[in-house]
Amino acid sequence: QSALTQPPSASGSPGQSVTISCTGTSSDVGGYNYVSWYQQHPDKAPKLMIYEVSKRPSGVPDRFSGSKFGNTASLTVSGLQAEDEADYYCSSYAGSNTVVFGGGTQLTVL
Amino acid sequence: EVQLVESGGGLVQPGGSLRLSCAASGFSFSNYWMHWVRQAPGKGLVWVSRIKTDGSSTGYADSVKGRFTISRDNAKNTLYLQMNSLRAEDTAVYYCARMVPTSIGLDYWGQGTLVTVSS
Numbered sequence: 001q002s003a004l005t006q007p008p009s010a011s012g013s014p015g016q017s018v019t020i021s022c023t024g025t026s027s028d029v030g031g032y033n034y035v036s037w038y039q040q041h042p043d044k045a046p047k048l049m050i051y052e053v054s055k056r057p058s059g060v061p062d063r064f065s066g067s068k069f070g071n072t073a074s075l076t077v078s079g080l081q082a083e084d085e086a087d088y089y090c091s092s093y094a095g096s097n098t099v100v101f102g103g104g105t106q107l108t109v110l
Numbered sequence: 111e112v113q114l115v116e117s118g119g120g121l122v123q124p125g126g127s128l129r130l131s132c133a134a135s136g137f138s139f140s141n142y143w144m145h146w147v148r149q150a151p152g153k154g155l156v157w158v159s160r161i162k163t164d165g166s167s168t169g170y171a172d173s174v175k176g177r178f179t180i181s182r183d184n185a186k187n188t189l190y191l192q193m194n195s196l197r198a199e200d201t202a203v204y205y206c207a208r209m210v211p212t213s214i215g216l217d218y219w220g221q222g223t224l225v226t227v228s229s
Contacts, residue, residue, distance in 0.1 A: 001172050003154075034214040038155070045205060045222060046147075046155060051215025089155050093214045097160065097169025099145070104154040 004102035022090030030071035034093035119223030132189040132206030140184040143209040148202035
């Protein structure tokens with residue numbers, strides 16, 4: 001159960017696009033289409049942004065999109081807005097009734 | 111409105127025990143898998159445990175296996191986490207969360223309860 005690997009930080013200017021990667025193994029990210037992404041603002045509970053690699057829950061703007069290739073999943077935020085500045089975490093099913101999270105990426109809107 | 115309210119956190123000495131509760135409302139609790147996720151101060155999210163709708167299947171992170179037990183009472187719409195043999199590294203905010211059916215995504219989260227393990 002090793003944590004998924006995310007870059008510690010990412011940034012972009014308003015209106016730009018930014019992509020955050022999440023790298024695992026064939027035992028988690030690569031083995032299942034059960035990757036989720038969460039947004040967390042300071043002192044708030046996480047919010048589900050993407051599940052099952054690319055599905056958006058109701059209410060999540062379509063500026064947020066997810067994808068996966070091999071053992072790496074990605075979250076793309078298009079048309080960056082100030083309120084997108086937050087920490088983002090990926091997670092994946094890891095088999096044997098377990099789940100693993102990534103270390104998190106701090107997104108800064110310049 | 112879906113609500114998840116955790117309680118039971120507090121200060122406990124190393125080696126001690128604590129039981130967390132998560133009261134659910136606004137949805138059919140018995141139809142959803144539930145999870146516990148924790149976050150140490152200033153650190154990232156770490157998955158802890160999950161339990162099937164009827165309690166018949168559970169899963170644990172290696173770091174808590176054998177020390178923590180997840181359970182649920184569907185009649186009381188309540189999720190529990192029994193934590194034994196607590197260590198300093200268990201210090202964290204503990205969140206309960208509801209799982210999207212047939213998925214892994216956690217679509218509703220509580221506000222969290224802080225557990226501090228210290229002498």
